[in-house]
Amino acid sequence: MKQNLCELCWNPAKLYCESDRANLCWDCDLKVHGVNFLVTRHRRTLLCHACQNPTPWRASGSKLTPSVSVCGDCAEGTRPAESTGEFDGVSATGAIALTFLQPELTQFPPLEPLHTTH
Template structure:
């Protein structure tokens, strides 16, 4: 065995560890201070010195754990009839001081990360729900206003189709301007009502005027929305049947 007989580089107390990365012998307290500075230096692998003769024990440690509980002696200092027991105890001490705290730390980090993610996800869902409810309320009032300006006589519950179509539109094309989505959803509503007698060129021109959205843009967006909204209705019917 290599004899060390070295004192701690920082406080001159008996050294308990040797760090090749720092080229320094350190006592337990100074080792905690130096390798507890940040997670990078905590990765340094240190040699454990024999507590009796200060030689290398052939065992190592890393991280910042309860080093003051760790006691290790080399084979030369171990009674031959207890050498196996000493190795077993040293190994057990090493595992309990290094591995277990590290595993608990990882579990805490995972638990914290999961908690933060769940909270963020829950908060985001609540924001989306509030936004949807707010947009739906405003859109319903807007659709009633447009209906009066167009002089159309719809059933009272007819707004539901337009509001639902607007929700589908906003979820599918998040970057689509709200007024374009609203005008397209309203036009889709006119196409769905009755035999389509409300979806006339005259009403389209009126809708262009009161909404400020070009008729060509309404028609182009309507083609895509009609396809997606039809799939949405089919999916709803399938869920209701099941």
Template sequence: MKRCDLCSHIARVSCQSDNASLCYLCDQTVHSANFLVAKHCRTLLCHKCQSLTPWTASGLHLGRTATVCVDCVNEYSSQWRENRIGQENHGVQEDGETDDDDTESGDESENENDDADAEIQVVPLL
């Protein structure tokens, strides 16, 4: 994990102008010093792998925003599809007919998974 260059917390923002990785608190402290440093363009780091994301901004307060890089979005999407296909195939019997009891309980678990996925909204910016 990358650490903040000033306080050693987990880095969440990268400032190319300062050549620094910063946590949210240090980013706010440094970039609210004056109007010139507030203009520095900063990039959020991926919350999963800490690589640069497409999200950039400048200003006094960027706020605490969770984001992930395109690679992690693609990885998550492929894992989700594989799990979804595995759940759908689990309801199929050996003779190819669908077991109604398994399908109904499978639908309920799929809805529960959809609710869990709804808690995390990932929006890649391209």
């Protein structure tokens, strides 16, 4: 599976910023979106810890708390096995457990479900 890389430092991406059309890691997100109040408003989508597809969570702010989340397919186990590898030492199953069993470790304020239009 191809891993999304941060546009600035080439480390694994954790977020996607629609306004900048860029994949970012946590450190580069802080550098980019902590500059001033205008870019702080950019909404970023948390990428799935297992497959790096977008998850339902979006947030804005100057300093987002690193967290782990999974997309609907990985949470339901419908993603093909070869694409649900382990990233940063956490498997998809582990990410689901962190998200649901220890929510205090996965805070991503402010949380807002992504609404799609059909």
